[in-house]
Amino acid sequence: MQPSAVMPEQQPLRNLDWGKLNFLQTTDTHGWLGGHLTEPSYSADWGDYVSFAQHMRRMADEKGVDLLLVDAGDRVEGNGLYDSSTPKGLYLYDIYRQQDIDIICPGNHELYKGYAVDGEHDHTVPNYQNNYIASNVDYVNSTTRVREPLAPRYRKFKTKNQGIEVVAFGFLFNFREANITNSLVQTVEDTVKEEWFQQAIREDPDVFVVNGHVGVEMSEFNNTLYRAIRDVNPETPIVFLGGHVHVRNATMYDERAIAVASGRYFETIGWVSMDGPLKREKTPSPRPHDTGKITFSRRYIDTNVLGFYHHTGLTKETFDTERGKNTTAMITAAREAMDLEEFFGCAPQSYWMTRYPYGDKNNIYTFLEQELLAEIAVFKERVDVPRLVLINTGALRFDIFEGRFTRDSMVNMCPFTNGWVYIPDMPYADAKHVADVLLHWEDWFPDQSRQYLMLLGIPTCELNARRETFIAPRDAMKLSGRAAGQVQLSGSDYKILPGHTTVDGMGSDGDDTIHETYSYYTPPSVVTTEVGIQERETPEKVDFVFISFMKKHVLSVFKNLNSTYGEDDMKDYGEYKLDGGIYDWVRMHWSQDC
Numbered sequence: 001m002q003p004s005a006v007m008p009e010q011q012p013l014r015n016l017d018w019g020k021l022n023f024l025q026t027t028d029t030h031g032w033l034g035g036h037l038t039e040p041s042y043s044a045d046w047g048d049y050v051s052f053a054q055h056m057r058r059m060a061d062e063k064g065v066d067l068l069l070v071d072a073g074d075r076v077e078g079n080g081l082y083d084s085s086t087p088k089g090l091y092l093y094d095i096y097r098q099q100d101i102d103i104i105c106p107g108n109h110e111l112y113k114g115y116a117v118d119g120e121h122d123h124t125v126p127n128y129q130n131n132y133i134a135s136n137v138d139y140v141n142s143t144t145r146v147r148e149p150l151a152p153r154y155r156k157f158k159t160k161n162q163g164i165e166v167v168a169f170g171f172l173f174n175f176r177e178a179n180i181t182n183s184l185v186q187t188v189e190d191t192v193k194e195e196w197f198q199q200a201i202r203e204d205p206d207v208f209v210v211n212g213h214v215g216v217e218m219s220e221f222n223n224t225l226y227r228a229i230r231d232v233n234p235e236t237p238i239v240f241l242g243g244h245v246h247v248r249n250a251t252m253y254d255e256r257a258i259a260v261a262s263g264r265y266f267e268t269i270g271w272v273s274m275d276g277p278l279k280r281e282k283t284p285s286p287r288p289h290d291t292g293k294i295t296f297s298r299r300y301i302d303t304n305v306l307g308f309y310h311h312t313g314l315t316k317e318t319f320d321t322e323r324g325k326n327t328t329a330m331i332t333a334a335r336e337a338m339d340l341e342e343f344f345g346c347a348p349q350s351y352w353m354t355r356y357p358y359g360d361k362n363n364i365y366t367f368l369e370q371e372l373l374a375e376i377a378v379f380k381e382r383v384d385v386p387r388l389v390l391i392n393t394g395a396l397r398f399d400i401f402e403g404r405f406t407r408d409s410m411v412n413m414c415p416f417t418n419g420w421v422y423i424p425d426m427p428y429a430d431a432k433h434v435a436d437v438l439l440h441w442e443d444w445f446p447d448q449s450r451q452y453l454m455l456l457g458i459p460t461c462e463l464n465a466r467r468e469t470f471i472a473p474r475d476a477m478k479l480s481g482r483a484a485g486q487v488q489l490s491g492s493d494y495k496i497l498p499g500h501t502t503v504d505g506m507g508s509d510g511d512d513t514i515h516e517t518y519s520y521y522t523p524p525s526v527v528t529t530e531v532g533i534q535e536r537e538t539p540e541k542v543d544f545v546f547i548s549f550m551k552k553h554v555l556s557v558f559k560n561l562n563s564t565y566g567e568d569d570m571k572d573y574g575e576y577k578l579d580g581g582i583y584d585w586v587r588m589h590w591s592q593d594c
């Protein structure tokens with residue numbers, strides 16, 4: 001743990017079921033390798049995970065079974081440990097590589113910026129050599145424009161103890177709208193037609209492992225890849241290890257194919273185990289599968305040291321390994337070098353992405369709309385022109401906690417350096433119309449809406465995963481005026497604290513830690529604010545100002561509406577960047593100490 005991280009509290013835990021083949025999975029870590037310093041349930045750091053994995057590998061050896069470590073991408077963007085150095089990732093790649101990972105692939109965040117693609121190509125791919133798999137992502141050399149696979153397309157290997165033959169892939173969802181030009185993503189549909197893939201699915205392994213930056217309910221996994229593999233291999237067990245959607249989720253595609261994704265921001269380490277007749281005899285050829293039952297199990301391990309001690313049967317005194325401790329020290333040194341605890345201001349209250357409804361004063365998007373937007377989208381030369389400002393809610397990616405707001409909190413909340421663009425003197429009604437279409441895309445274009453939103457990635461990906469409101473019993477009690485506190489389990493020292501309470505396609509027993517649930521409210525896809533516009537006297541023309549990330553989306557609306565507006569009408573709206581604007585706002589409004 002980092003020196004300033006809070007200690008976790010003892011909470012009731014479910015054990016891990018071991019099988020012949022077991023996996024520890026991370027995904028969407030987004031640079032959070034220092035852990036969640038102020039959240040006890042998730043306060044372990046990457047060094048603790050290094051120690052944990054070393055012990056788990058030892059335990060696997062003792063049991064004579066196998067353990068594979070997998071990461072499904074989006075390792076960058078979203079935490080100071082990556083974003084606050086120049087160049088970005090200066091410390092992260094070395095810290096990351098301290099963990100031995102057997103199967104690793106890229107996510108979309110590795111492909112938004114040229115330097116991030118180069119970071120993969122120059123650091124992560126060589127750090128993990130043949131374990132890095134890029135089944136549908138290419139690297140394009142910026143100077144020569146030569147295109148080559150970012151890493152091998154697939155990997156065939158035998159596990160250490162059981163000798164199970166594995167064919168492993170590493171896919172990225174069909175992310176083609178926003179990746180930068182030194183990367184190239186081929187659709188999963190086109191990739192499965194390629195000769196190498198057709199050969200790979202005929203390698204006749206004991207198990208297929210499809211690692212992918214893909215949600216377990218996205219069609220790239222549950223349709224295209226599942227069908228392609230299953231059609232040729234009716235009996236072979238398949239393990240899909242996904243990500244991207246930032247939620248804990250698991251489902252069985254059939255009795256011999258499981259799909260699991262393990263949340264976001266290093267809050268969760270996924271555990272998947274499979275047991276039964278996995279390994280087949282060497283002869284005859286083709287080797288028939290033992291069609292005996294394969295059992296699967298999944299757990300979402302909260303990233304804290306008390307859980308790690310429990311699952312390894314160790315204690316504070318016996319848990320840390322040399323390598324783990326060194327990794328923790330590397331993180332501490334990097335955090336200090338980048339001054340991530342630098343005080344920026346004092347947040348007067350917490351603001352939540354999904355725990356309070358949009359419109360409530362505790363909701364971060366209400367805060368963005370009502371407080372921030374008018375002051376962070378400013379262009380001195382046009383300051384007197386009324387403006388309609390629009391931003392995607394995906395721009396803010398983490399809650400703000402009441403109290404010290406540091407360099408770290410700033411990047412956690414918004415790592416993006418997007419600028420602002422505008423269409424000058426646009427008819428007010430047209431600007432409103434575009435905003436309305438972006439907000440209610442599904443109503444405007446019901447046929448293409450959902451897939452379109454997903455592809456374009458307007459909102460937070462959590463929004464795409466979960467759309468129904470859930471009011472937690474504690475909040476329901478508050479709403480009805482009754483008191484509620486932490487739940488004490490009778491006859492035990494354990495408290496039940498708020499945290500992840502997952503209901504997935506396999507039931508409600510996936511979380512290792514038994515938590516009290518949070519409320520959940522779906523955020524909108526965009527928010528807007530009007531500056532210099534009176535409700536009773538609306539101007540004929542306004543500046544339509546939007547975050548540069550939304551350029552493609554706005555163009556897409558124009559196209560769908562057969563509008564004559566196009567890219568040539570869009571101009572830079574000053575030089576303010578999103579992160580810089582928020583920084584200045586915090587300095588100005590939250591300057592008091594705390």
Ligand SMILES: Nc1ccn([C@@H]2O[C@H](COP(=O)(O)O)[C@@H](O)[C@H]2O)c(=O)n1
Nearest residue numbers: 108392394395416457458459460461549
């Ligand atoms: N420059 C950027 C890049 C991304 N976003 C937002 O992030 C979303 C994608 O993040 P995931 O973790 O969900 O892959 C994307 O949909 C945008 O909302 C951004 O605002 N600016």
